[in-house]
Amino acid sequence: MKNSIKTIICLIPALCLCSNFAFATTWKGVQGDVVGVETTYAGDKLELTCFGKNWPLKSVGHGVWRGWIVIDLKKKQGKYNIMLKSAKDSVANDFLKVSKGSFRISHIEVAKKMAVFDKQTLARIRAEVKTLKATYVERVDANPDVKMSGRPFEGIVSTPFGAQRFVNGEPRSPHSGIDIAAPAGTVIETPLAGRVLLVADMYLNGKTVAIGHGNGLVSVYSHMHSTAVTRGDWLETRQKIGEVGATGRATGPHLHWGVRFNNARINPDSLL
Ligand SMILES: [Zn+2]
Structure with missing residues (x-):
């Protein structure tokens, strides 16, 4: 999916504020995709809304606006409204057609204590998940660009995004990221500048760092052997976050x- 920021050029002419619905264009994406949209609009303030949320949209000069809409891994297939709105009125009402992703099935076998949890461990896991989830909505003021410089390091993808996982034969939630295998100690770099929101040693995720990049974009790195950052640090693109390991529930270094x-x-x- 390397070609994925799908830049779609929407040729909406520069309309006056009172204009409505230049073209009703239908954009396309699959579950887990980022869909990039571009539009022209002469005004100085424009909002992009889809799935009941506002999405980043920035003016890139000469009346051109660029924005991104994200389709959650579990978003139902169907046709959704996209609204481009000025302060006073709608500029365009487009559509986004969401298709089902084709996701692999993944089986792993782990020690029983990593698959069946006693009450105390379950409470710990829940608390850690809550802490991690809080970082997804933490506000970070930063550069509105969302394009990443590459993966955190070069390696082989051992479990792809969206894989339906089975742990010791039991179904689990779909894989919400990608697993990249590499020798322990491989340096992990942030693909995009951002603020460190979390450094933690979690039961399932192991040593974990979360970085906020602004615009509601947060990246998470887990199972690390060691972490090289502290909460609150500002990291420039390609700065070291830590090293690859197999902490938490992991069957090997990744x-x-x-x-x-x-x-x-x-x-x-x-x-990317
Ligand atoms: Zn994973």
Whole structure:
């Protein structure tokens, strides 16, 4: 999915504020994708709305606006409204057609204590999930660009995004990121500048870092051998986050790399 920021050129003419619905264009994307939209509009303030949420939209000069809409991994197939709105009126009402992703099935076998949890462990896992989820909605003021410089390091994808997982034969939630296998100690770099929102040692995720990049874009790195950052640090693109390991529930050294965008789970590769 390397070609994925799907830049779709919407040739809406520069309309006056009172104009409505230039073209009703239907854009397309699959579950877990980032769909890029581009439009022309002469005004200085424009909002992009889809799935009941606002999405980042920025003016790139000469009346051209660029925005991104994210389709959550579990978003139902169908046709949804896209609204481009000025302060006073709608500029365009387009559609986004969401198709089902084709996701692999993944089976792993782990020690029983990593699959069946006692009450105390379950409470710990729930608390850690809650802490991690809080980072998905933490506000970070940063550069509105969402394009990433590459993966955190080069490696082989051992479990792709969206895989339907079975742990010791039991179905689990779909894989919300990609797993990249590499020798322990491989340096993990942030693909995009951002603020460190979380550094934690979690029961299932192991040593984990979450980074906020602004615009509701948050990336998460798990199962690390060691972390090299502190909450609150500002990291420049390609700065070291930590090293690959197999902490938490892992069958071998790898990085679990997850990305949330406006709290939707997306394929990290779709931002490359
Ligand atoms: Zn994973």
